[in-house]
Amino acid sequence: MQEISSSTYGSKRLVVGAHYGLRDWLSQRVSAALMALFTFVVLAQVLWPRYVKNPAGQIIRDATGKLVTITGYDKWAGIFAPQWMKLFTFVIILALAWHAWVGMRDIWMDYVKPVSVRLVLHVFTLAWLAGCTGWALQVLWRF
Amino acid sequence: MSADNALKDQPHLMPKGGSRPVFRNIHVLDILKYRLPPAGIVSILHRVSGALMFLLLPFIIWMFDTSLSTELSYERFTAVFLGSTGWFFKLVALALIWAFLHHLLAGLRHLWMDATHAVTLRFGRLSALVTLGLSVLLTLALGVKLFFF
Numbered sequence: 001m002q003e004i005s006s007s008t009y010g011s012k013r014l015v016v017g018a019h020y021g022l023r024d025w026l027s028q029r030v031s032a033a034l035m036a037l038f039t040f041v042v043l044a045q046v047l048w049p050r051y052v053k054n055p056a057g058q059i060i061r062d063a064t065g066k067l068v069t070i071t072g073y074d075k076w077a078g079i080f081a082p083q084w085m086k087l088f089t090f091v092i093i094l095a096l097a098w099h100a101w102v103g104m105r106d107i108w109m110d111y112v113k114p115v116s117v118r119l120v121l122h123v124f125t126l127a128w129l130a131g132c133t134g135w136a137l138q139v140l141w142r143f
Numbered sequence: 144m145s146a147d148n149a150l151k152d153q154p155h156l157m158p159k160g161g162s163r164p165v166f167r168n169i170h171v172l173d174i175l176k177y178r179l180p181p182a183g184i185v186s187i188l189h190r191v192s193g194a195l196m197f198l199l200l201p202f203i204i205w206m207f208d209t210s211l212s213t214e215l216s217y218e219r220f221t222a223v224f225l226g227s228t229g230w231f232f233k234l235v236a237l238a239l240i241w242a243f244l245h246h247l248l249a250g251l252r253h254l255w256m257d258a259t260h261a262v263t264l265r266f267g268r269l270s271a272l273v274t275l276g277l278s279v280l281l282t283l284a285l286g287v288k289l290f291f292f
Binding site: 029032033036039072073076077080100103104107125128129132135136139142143 | 197247254
């Protein structure tokens with residue numbers, strides 16, 4: 001390695017680092033775009049009114065002829081009830097974990113120089129994200 | 144391999160006479176003297192907001208859990224924000240709201256610049272100011288909703 005790594009500039013410079021910059025750069029942006037899309041999908045459903053339906057699937061009216069809106073827990077849980085929404089949320093939880101790993105690793109690599117401390121922080125980050133991902137997935141299929 | 148060794152291999156890069164000033168690590172308090180342009184402020188806040196959300200992930204998932212699991216847990220969720228220490232939880236939630244909005248807008252700015260190669264000084268400055276202003280304005284609006292309505 002001595003011959004090729006002696007230069008710190010130019011096309012033959014010593015390339016240090018993790019060597020997977022492009023993959024991380026791309027995965028961070030793809031996961032970001034997915035999470036942004038998810039945000040707008042959830043937000044639209046929160047703002048959009050939901051109405052009470054009869055067993056036949058028709059929207060019902062109260063005695064005064066007004067539509068009956070669904071509010072509170074029923075509306076919130078109703079957003080995440082369909083299978084497509086559960087799968088979408090599942091993908092987003094994984095995207096978030098990956099996104100946060102790339103971002104936090106960038107922070108540790110920039111500000112923490114001692115390898116031992118950095119290793120501990122990397123392990124903490126991975127364990128933290130794995131635990132949070134497991135919890136979030138458990139919630140998703142509990143109700 | 145250390146930087147010193149790299150220089151020994153290339154004597155022509157060694158400072159002559161040893162009189163040239165060497166700038167190594169600056170003191171941490173020098174941060175206070177930085178004069179960042181708007182894009183720099185957006186950039187560092189992108190990191191701060193990301194790290195904040197990372198550290199508060201358990202709280203976020205706790206909210207996801209209790210608000211969604213059962214009607215009973217949903218009531219527990221709302222009670223926490225309406226109780227005597229509710230203001231504290233609202234404050235943490237508002238910090239998360241700001242962090243999310245700033246991170247989202249700064250991220251969309253990044254994606255836009257990546258996709259369109261928008262690299263002019265003017266666009267960088269303007270979009271940075273819009274990111275900062277819009278995230279703070281939306282946070283204030285949602286804060287009013289959270290605390291007073």
